[in-house]
Amino acid sequence: MKKGKKLYEGKAKVIYSTNTKGLAIQYFKDDATAFNNQKKSKIEGKGVLNNRISEYILENLAQIGIKTHLVKRLNMREQIIKLAEIIPIEFVIRNIASGSLTKRLGIVEGTVLKEPLIEYCLKDDKLGDPLISEEHILAFDWATKREVEKIKKMILRINDFMVGMFRGVGIKLVDFKLEFGRLKVNDKNDIILADEISPDTCRLWDSITEKKLDKDRFRKNLGGLIPAYTEVAKRLGILHETSGLNNSNVTSLSSFKRKNKK
Numbered sequence: 001m002k003k004g005k006k007l008y009e010g011k012a013k014v015i016y017s018t019n020t021k022g023l024a025i026q027y028f029k030d031d032a033t034a035f036n037n038q039k040k041s042k043i044e045g046k047g048v049l050n051n052r053i054s055e056y057i058l059e060n061l062a063q064i065g066i067k068t069h070l071v072k073r074l075n076m077r078e079q080i081i082k083l084a085e086i087i088p089i090e091f092v093i094r095n096i097a098s099g100s101l102t103k104r105l106g107i108v109e110g111t112v113l114k115e116p117l118i119e120y121c122l123k124d125d126k127l128g129d130p131l132i133s134e135e136h137i138l139a140f141d142w143a144t145k146r147e148v149e150k151i152k153k154m155i156l157r158i159n160d161f162m163v164g165m166f167r168g169v170g171i172k173l174v175d176f177k178l179e180f181g182r183l184k185v186n187d188k189n190d191i192i193l194a195d196e197i198s199p200d201t202c203r204l205w206d207s208i209t210e211k212k213l214d215k216d217r218f219r220k221n222l223g224g225l226i227p228a229y230t231e232v233a234k235r236l237g238i239l240h241e242t243s244g245l246n247n248s249n250v251t252s253l254s255s256f257k258r259k260n261k262k
């Protein structure tokens with residue numbers, strides 16, 4: 001497969017065309033952004049970890065029957081994906097109150113929600129990804145009623161699976177963001193999970209200490225983002241313990257790189 005021209009560049013990833021119909025390459029950058037692009041930085045190694053963590057989670061979701069855009073990981077920073085028409089909505093799923101929910105509604109950070117809460121945001125950086133209702137989605141044809149119902153069912157299965165998966169490795173899945181796309185299969189539109197699932201798009205707290213193991217380390221200037229993402233990868237069994245919890249993050253990342261050479 002040959003990599004073609006850049007189709008789209010987002011804040012953390014680039015999508016390239018390929019010479020195979022329907023397939024694209026998703027490249028994970030090291031760029032970190034927050035607060036609608038107002039805070040920016042480059043964090044060496046972040047893209048490598050997110051590529052690997054996202055591959056692991058999407059592969060596990062595929063095993064429980066969730067259709068995803070992931071075909072396979074190509075190398076350290078790239079995956080082959082199915083090119084879908086992205087539904088312009090960010091679906092946020094919350095199990096514990098944090099982030100914008102606490103600010104918007106005055107809910108105390110850390111409040112455990114009775115049930116998973118699904119929120120919708122319009123994917124529009126210029127507007128700051130505003131919160132919208134299901135009625136907005138239908139009124140402006142961003143998705144059909146059937147699509148929304150199907151996505152909600154998928155989201156609850158994904159959330160159930162991910163809460164359990166993270167609980168098993170001593171991590172609380174506080175909240176996360178998903179994106180979905182439409183894919184034509186035999187002239188019928190199907191819905192597939194797209195984008196990435198990584199510590200950039202999830203809030204992950206250590207179950208005991210509640211230490212943040214996600215992008216809030218960058219948003220809140222806590223430092224230690226790479227060690228936190230590495231810790232998530234290690235607990236999921238993606239990185240080997242011997243790659244050195246006690247060594248510097250550079251050491252563990254470089255041994256990860258060695259093990260994952262093309």
Ligand code: UDP
Pocket residue numbers: 090092098099100101129175176177200201202203215
């Ligand atoms: N999120 C994301 N991309 C976005 C907005 C949110 O991946 O553009 C994720 C974020 O990492 C968190 C969850 O969605 O896990 C909920 O984010 P929130 O609405 O609290 O917004 P934030 O506090 O990140 O502005």
